[in-house]
Amino acid sequence: MNTVISKHDQSLKPAIATESIWARRSMLIGKPNGAINFRLNLAGLRLAFILALACLLLGMMALKLGALSFSNAEVFAALKGEGSSRAMIVINQWRLPRVFMAIVIGAALGMSGAIFQSLVRNPLGSPDVIGFGTGAHTGALITIILLNGGYLEIATGAIIGGLLTALLVYLLAWRQGIHGFRLIIVGIAVSAMLAAFNTWLSITGSLEAAMSVALWAAGSLNGMSWAKGLPAAAFCLSCMLLALLLGRRMQLLEMGDDSASALGVPAERTRLQLMALGVALIAAATAATGPIAFIALVAPQIVKRIGSNNAASLYLSALMGALLLLLADVAAQHLFFPQQFPVGIITVSIGGVYLIWLLLCEAKRI
Template structure:
């Protein structure tokens, strides 16, 4: 029953209804989920501040805050605002995008392995970007367009190959793994046959790196990420209905294939955005939704906790990539692969025991 403070109780868990756009959009979140999201957001903010203070030119927290509000002198402002802030912001934004994309696909497939880097969408986005870098040539806009086209075409191929009077989660995962393996071979061929200088640049980018990030990458990526998540305010409740199964969702009046296709498009676009901005970053989309699910105790994956957890994971991984072997910096993808490999082994062992 609702109370005067906007709280509701359902299934033994206190919840709060959050309304936006003049009440036309509403989300129901339980109190534990809200608390976990708030705690993770504070952790992400703290990681961002630490990233702004550390480096070859160490700064204090007050100096960073002065630079952010425009009260610092020239050198401090240059280091914080122009050099470090774009990278820190990009880590949080892309981490949230990957976490959200992972939650979408794990919900659609009803499988903890159903993330875009496992079922081939990240690989397809990488293929599209490689074609632009190695064959066509072009700047950030061209690479971003190539990643988006590659991800969408891969998603369409996987979706059509897995379609048999509807799309079943297990079949989508298996087809996606097969398509991913084929595209990985194509990617290797593209790199091997390119000239040495271009191939080396593509290989470094393919490891997934935020090194050298500027506002030319961070600003458009942040704007696009916000625009892409806006449709999820409408799609998120319908995503929950899909988890009940197609028969139950259809009985409740949901056009299952149309909603599923819309979710796939948004999820692929978020993955392509991250790939275009920083290269393919593995395992964040896989791990973030499941880690968030365990912290919140929710019965299924949820978008907001997964997004915040993804931001924390990528920001923490990038901080490790910067400082673990300083002054040498690692690609952040190396760190996420290392941590994600351990997580994947644990997940497979856990699933085998259930």
């Protein structure tokens, strides 16, 4: 019996062949038909190795440089616990927590941006733009000014504020489903109102609270310690792991809700799970360091522009975010030495230029 192949079927052959080649050049994490699985592309793994190596080298440079400079040998000795007492205190207790948290917070911001840009299917779909970061900022400000809370209370307030803002934006943007552009417009409006409320909170609080808020709102890694950083790092790493396990579902959602549902993915529930994880990441990062803008917007876009596939975007965006924040922090500390700036000022300065360029590019497509 002869098999007749239509022109449509013939047109699918290159795509099927490409998919099979891609599958042979990748590694599957999880069960093929399981609810939680994702595939690591070998090209993505090579890029991940390069980014991780860049983070390691930049981190070593950050440990060496400063008012007290150390050699590579002194840094390695201090990390092993064999250096001088001065070197061990400066490197292990002062600089290493800062480098470690820059990597973790940058990774959390980068992955959060990748999640929302994927769900919204728009490069402007960043938590910075949509307003979820502003909501986390609002929750932290309420805790600082009205409740006079400590670090754990501020972290809790930031997470609650971010989640409530996400829920509000989601409900206002819902019209028989979520459309990416509508979500962005609603998010910008909510963000503007929250920014005005944040300003009102800052000027109506006590002078001491206002000064504390001003320092925190600049977004800085100054004064980072293990006691302050480890709880936030553990929370961020847990959320990032859960997001990675949902990476395959996120990729299927990009094909559309109908296609994802046909493949067994509960579209709305998965979207809400990913949104909750993305908001938790941006809120935890905001609570730990203050609002650091534009890393979540820029990191996923750089990953896409250097040729990454969507399946690899989450962990590559995390590594890119870690590298960008670490680079910005090193620049904030040493580029204008002896004067130091909060890292948030550096990211806003660079990110603002990038946002203007991105808006111009999007305008040309309309």
